[in-house]
Amino acid sequence: MSATEKTFEFKAEIKQLLEILVHSLYTNKEIFLRELVSNASDALDKQRFAAASGEDAAEDAAPAIRIDLDAEAKTLAVTDNGIGMTREELVQNIGTIAHSGSAEFARRVAQAKNNGGSTGLDNLIGRFGVGFYSVYMVADAVEVTTRSAQAGAPAQVWTSDGKGSYTITEAPADTPRGTRILVRLKPDLVPQFTDPELIKEIIKRHSNFISFPILVNGERVNTVPALWREPKFQVTPEQYKEFYSFLTHDDAEPLANMHISVDAPVQFNALLFVPPHDTDLLGLNREDWGQDLYVRRVLIERRDKDLLPRYLSFVRGVVDTEDLPLNISRETLQDNLLIRKMHSTLTKQVLGELEKMTTDADKYAAFWRAHGQIFKTGYSDYVNREKFAALLRFNSSADTDAQGLTSLDTYIDRAKTGQKAVYYAFAPSREAAGLSPHLEIFRRKGLEVLYLYEPVDEFVMESLREYKEFKLTAAEHAPAADLEQFPDEAGKRTAEELSGKDAEALPGLLARIKDILGEQVTEVKASERLSESPVCLANPDGRVTSSMDKIMRVMSRDTSIPKKVLEVNPDHPLVRNLLGVFRANPEDPFLEQAIRQLFESALLLDGYLADPHALVGRMQDLLTKASGWYAKTREQNGNS
Template sequence: MSTHATYEFKAEIKQLLEILVHSLYTDREIFLRELVSNASDALDKLRITAAEATDEAPLEIRIEADKDKKTLAISDNGIGMTEAELVENIGTIAHSGSAAFLKAMKEAGNSADGIIGRFGVGFYSVYMVAQSVRILTRSHREGATPVEWISEGQGAYSIRELSGEEAQAVGRGTRIEISLKDDLAEQFTEADTLRHIIRKHSNFLSFPIIVDGERVNTVPALWREPKFQITKEQYKEFYSFLTYDLDEPMDTLHVSVDAPVQFNALCFIPKKSKDFMGFDREDWGLDLYVRRVLIQRQNKDLIPQYLMFARGVVDTEDLPLNISRETLQDNRLIRKINTTLTKQILSQLAKMAEDKDAYATFWREHSRVFKAGYMDFANREAFAALLRFNSSSCEAADELVSLDEYISRAKPDQKQVYFAFGPSREALKLNPHLELFRKKGVEVLYLYEPIDEFVMDALHTYKEFTLTPAELAKPDDLAKLPDVEQAPEEAAAAPEKDSLEALLVRFKDILGDGVADVRATSRLTGSPCCLVNPDGHTTSSMDKIMRAMNHDASVPKKVMELNPTHPLVRNLADLHQADPQDPFVEQAARQLFESALLLEGYLSDPHALVGRVQDLLSKASGWYAKSK
């Protein structure tokens, strides 16, 4: 007959401490963050309980190092502990006095927002650097007896009440004296090192932190202050502290959000981009704080990468951290912060865009990064409204227009936003595909960077307008619009149908497999010919991008379109009609084809073209000289 019994788990305390010290934390300097956080909690508890201080000393945290003795001391004049509380809070692993305090405050209906501690293990991180630790503490309670606690972190500790002169030397609060390990004594008794650690992890705690007589945390946690109380100079000081940038930020976003997740954020848009030629692409992200204590520098999950130009901090009390407070247990809340903060930043940019000059400054510095937001489908409309382009209606290359401005100038019944890609404004002015648009007075957006193609392709539509490449536009859609530009004076009447068709066939025979087809077009007004993709869906620029990605250096087979009203085409038709084997027709066909390839950036070897031009000039100069 079996018996049923209940047993309690047993713990090997020495081994448990070994795990806490050597496996829980990744960086030794974290011990100082934990001890300072505990000291801050002690001061907050005194403040929250409105305990009457027995002296008028300001509430503060003091850190003192002695290189000769190889010791470090962290002290506070906070709430202190009795012997029983010392045994319960320090002598009991994983018992959090702060967590118990928070629970009591909540049950009493009181707020305790400043309290940091939760797990009751942070103190033991001290043994990453300590040979032994001594705690001197006196409770704030009237008549409390000071207590001494000593341990080497091997599973046991000693504790005793102090009396006489020893007791008189201990004031309200707690003092932790650390005898440092020999190999770490020099590092953690260096004042500059201690200041750096404090500024990195605990700079924004609300109480002064004094290192060797000098206050370290002089910059307040502005994100927790009401916006109307903060001056422009304070924002500038905080921004400079955060980024080491001496310029003022271009813009500032200060938000306090309660739902769907509670957080405070202070973000800045720098005047200058750090994205120089793709360098420093990993140097971005917002600093994540929980209750004013740094959890992660440059957290890349708080904002999408296309907003990487934003610098700042996010502070929340809702995040569930792991026991070391170094990583997050649940990223769902981070994703909610990301969603909310992204909308806030886009809204702030929309406000900035109301000032065209200010937004143009932003666009010049940060557009290359911002354009990568074309994959943010959740904020598609807000993103698209913030895009800016140069266009055919602009008088200068640095002038910018939005999609909304383009739409406001669209022709009646026009439901397309037309765009064209080119290396420069001058190159686009020579693009034969845009001639019909100039003739009809239809605005074309100019795209200068490869990413622009992906932006337009991903968006596809905006406010019921289709984003359409100019070279893929159907001439019939534009033909019905009235002309605003006179046709070139040298334009000729189109050849007769039979004569033109015969010339097209001759061109196709001459160019052979170099072209997919040769046909007449109505899209040209001033150029004799152009090349178009046979599928009618892929632009030349996108085709080049895809070929470059696939390391394909071949020349694509395109359709050659001839302008029947151009004098050159008419003359060639007449020559071909008089002599189908006239060598000048062949010479002209190859010249026109290679010139079109040159314009589109596909002609890798221009030698034949140059030789042909020289031959044609020789012949033309002879005729010209005789005419004189």
């Protein structure tokens, strides 16, 4: 042992703590490199601050962090030309576990300033003073060579195997200012942590946005700057596009970018993007969403799902905050009020950006086609209900095709005088909506109807219920009295009133229909809304729509056919023909055959008819009879 070498024993309790730190605190071995790079970044920040403050710590070389790999020597070295450490600081910062040199340095500078202003050291990463010891997850021994920027301070070498003791000795006088940490790797980890490509990948994953150059075997790794830290007016569209491509590996132009800087209630910066297309086309990565969370440019959590609600999961980006409470390993966040405040602020920012996007109809249509389905799941966000509702889009009966998109505001602007409801109807397609019996009165009155094609749309409407004093009303539940106040549009067919005999026979026919169908329907009544169809089915309670009823039945695995109200259109020619048959003979077999056919046709339109065999057989029989009557009539009339 030389005259300058001195051996120090770890205290017994510190030995136990070190064992815990190495084997239990960190879950991923590669984290040691993040911690060493973070410490190097701190040292460079301290040196830069000291130089700017006029202390005897002039910078003599460009600040940088160098990582050198040597597979033959089985070593990995992390070197910085930062502020370095004296012998006393070595004992305090490394020899004493949980003594944070960064925290102590910031405290001393703040005390020296003593003016209430910023110390300029808010970006120092170290807080707990335990990150260095993560190196023993991969190291058999560690050698720290350091020379302090303090004038006249000799260079020192700290060595330890992390088991029972460490030694400190003076280093050669020509040792450059800064710190070099030489890690003698465990044999089984040499191939992994001397692989330049793997080390570059680790740096890019955890420390890519450290503000100083990081070089692996002389090649710079962190070439993409932390744009969110730059003033907005200094960032070009090309830089935003480059950063988006780096983040998502997508070469397309994002639909929008959000450069956010917030000072209160919590200080953070963010750079968020709206991709131009769905990033999960096959549904294989539904859980691969969230923002990358950084604390002072160091990645803490990839795909953090607490910063934005799930219905905004299409947003990609990074969030960087100055001071979030982490667990001691810095691998996970502690649940706290600050995260919830960031969540609230970011959600409002994203919704505000989408609102701006609506001024460009084509761009918003592209957004809606890409992300509308997931966005609609935000119906439970009661805090942002109005903003959410204003951003919704639906196909409408007023649109010229299925690609058209209508907002609730546009619907309200087009509403008829005296109209106090936004009417909607569920349909599997626009064509099906055009054939829906429930919408006949709306077509006759020229009332616009929003078409719902996805099951989630039902939950959206049920949750919102109202928008700007307009009630969101299912078309099939709209009171006929409310609709009759609007005049029929010109050119719509109006049937002649029932003759006296048919009017008298109508209640009997309705009763006969109920006798024929029995318990299959709850009621049979004359319809006030049908004009083109002979019959339709309606829910008896008037609250649950047909589509919602089907959703609930699927969820409960109920395959039975629901009992509904059968509404009969007295103005339809087929019903009037049945009135004639009924008046002639209420027990005519054709009457029962026709009624069952109409009922099953209504079931088919509503999607409840599971077995169509009886319907098809009955249809063929009716066609056989009808074709015979038609041929006989043609013959009697001389084929005219």
